[in-house]
Amino acid sequence: MSSATLEQVVYIVSQDLVKYSSRLPSNPGRSLLVHSLVKAFGLLSPEYPSSRRLQVVKPKPATDDELGVYHARSYLDVILQTRTSSDLLESTELTEFGLEDDCPRFESLSEYVRLVAGATLTAANALKLNYADIAINWDGGRHHAQKYRASGFCYVADCVLAILLLRKAQPLPPLVSLNDSNIDSITAQKQRRPRVMYLDLDVHFSDGVSEAFYTPVSNVISPQVLTFSIHHAAPGFFPSSPLAQLPSVDSSPISTFDPFTLSIPLLLGASNHTYFTIWSIVERIKDIFKPDYIVIQCGVDGLAGDPKCKAFNWGLDVEEKGSLGWCISRIVDNWKGRKLFLGGGGYNSPNAARAWSYLTSIILGKPIPISTHIPDDPSHSGFPLYAPSFILDVPTGNMPDTNSAEYLEKVKRRFDVVSQVLQERVGVL
Numbered sequence: 001m002s003s004a005t006l007e008q009v010v011y012i013v014s015q016d017l018v019k020y021s022s023r024l025p026s027n028p029g030r031s032l033l034v035h036s037l038v039k040a041f042g043l044l045s046p047e048y049p050s051s052r053r054l055q056v057v058k059p060k061p062a063t064d065d066e067l068g069v070y071h072a073r074s075y076l077d078v079i080l081q082t083r084t085s086s087d088l089l090e091s092t093e094l095t096e097f098g099l100e101d102d103c104p105r106f107e108s109l110s111e112y113v114r115l116v117a118g119a120t121l122t123a124a125n126a127l128k129l130n131y132a133d134i135a136i137n138w139d140g141g142r143h144h145a146q147k148y149r150a151s152g153f154c155y156v157a158d159c160v161l162a163i164l165l166l167r168k169a170q171p172l173p174p175l176v177s178l179n180d181s182n183i184d185s186i187t188a189q190k191q192r193r194p195r196v197m198y199l200d201l202d203v204h205f206s207d208g209v210s211e212a213f214y215t216p217v218s219n220v221i222s223p224q225v226l227t228f229s230i231h232h233a234a235p236g237f238f239p240s241s242p243l244a245q246l247p248s249v250d251s252s253p254i255s256t257f258d259p260f261t262l263s264i265p266l267l268l269g270a271s272n273h274t275y276f277t278i279w280s281i282v283e284r285i286k287d288i289f290k291p292d293y294i295v296i297q298c299g300v301d302g303l304a305g306d307p308k309c310k311a312f313n314w315g316l317d318v319e320e321k322g323s324l325g326w327c328i329s330r331i332v333d334n335w336k337g338r339k340l341f342l343g344g345g346g347y348n349s350p351n352a353a354r355a356w357s358y359l360t361s362i363i364l365g366k367p368i369p370i371s372t373h374i375p376d377d378p379s380h381s382g383f384p385l386y387a388p389s390f391i392l393d394v395p396t397g398n399m400p401d402t403n404s405a406e407y408l409e410k411v412k413r414r415f416d417v418v419s420q421v422l423q424e425r426v427g428v429l
């Protein structure tokens with residue numbers, strides 16, 4: 001393949017993005033570790049034997065107008081600190097805006113919000129404006145942030161902002177099947193609006209994104225966005241939402257079912273085997289919806305041994321069917337459409353750095369062997385943190401997978417109905 005036909009990958013990073021993302025209270029120092037390890041593996045170098053072309057792009061900080069496309073002005077006034085310092089916030093206001101407990105205000109919150117949102121928007125714009133086929137922002141993926149408030153370590157709804165931007169991309173030619181007998185008349189039809197699929201692989205439900213696009217009415221015209229979250233859901237496990245449950249496919253007039261807002265809740269100990277079993281459902285939904293853009297939130301807190309979540313026993317190795325690496329390789333190699341890969345949760349910072357470095361190598365088409373030693377590079381100050389293994393893999397543990405064959409069969413049966421309804425709805429898009 002000549003270089004002219006190689007797919008273009010855009011990787012978003014800058015010193016400022018790393019500096020301010022590293023101050024996120026839930027993940028101090030993580031951004032620095034991630035980008036340092038990606039660099040130490042040589043993934044950003046033109047010498048890396050990639051089957052795609054990589055370009056490093058600096059993020060443009062998001063403007064007030066860009067943030068205001070989704071967020072409420074009253075919330076932005078507080079997190080962007082445009083209020084005067086004498087205008088101290090009452091504790092009731094902090095509660096109202098979610099700026100307490102797991103989302104405290106912190107030094108440089110304003111710069112952080114502008115840069116993280118700006119990084120995801122820079123990535124999305126590269127796809128929208130035809131500069132790239134694939135874009136990566138490991139500092140993005142803040143899927144709990146809401147229009148009016150911060151939530152779950154998330155201050156800015158970069159995923160929602162990216163979807164809203166991609167939804168307004170140039171109209172596309174109508175989809176034509178090879179079996180269509182009258183292609184001339186079909187191509188004469190007016191162009192269609194682009195479709196965006198959001199796939200969330202974080203262990204937590206993507207409440208901020210799913211709720212933003214949820215439409216519980218069965219006859220609205222042509223949603224362009226489909227959200228699909230695979231996560232753990234249990235009483236007391238954050239976040240609590242009826243949308244985190246399996247779709248309730250009842251067809252009553254007051255049904256809350258929306259075939260464009262989908263969830264698969266998994267039980268404790270979800271392993272590669274469980275993800276492999278449900279992956280055919282994910283691909284079936286994708287095949288029906290036929291997205292032009294896919295936004296993938298790659299939170300890594302479902303990997304084995306995450307110290308904060310301790311819910312799943314998911315693996316990384318691309319050679320293991322159903323692992324995170326395997327799922328990402330399926331998406332990047334086999335799915336049509338432009339892809340935006342974002343980060344998310346992950347509370348063992350060295351493991352998050354391992355995972356996102358490894359996923360970067362998969363996205364570049366040349367996975368680093370999973371047993372590779374962490375480079376002991378003088379510029380890579382985090383090396384001692386990779387003890388005791390000092391290798392790339394995040395191995396699975398002994399946690400039993402409680403997702404029984406019966407439960408997974410129930411999920412499949414439910415999605416048989418979902419697929420049917422979605423097919424009918426997509427047919428009229």
Ligand SMILES: [Zn+2]
Pocket residue numbers: 202203204299301344345346
């Ligand atoms: Zn999470």
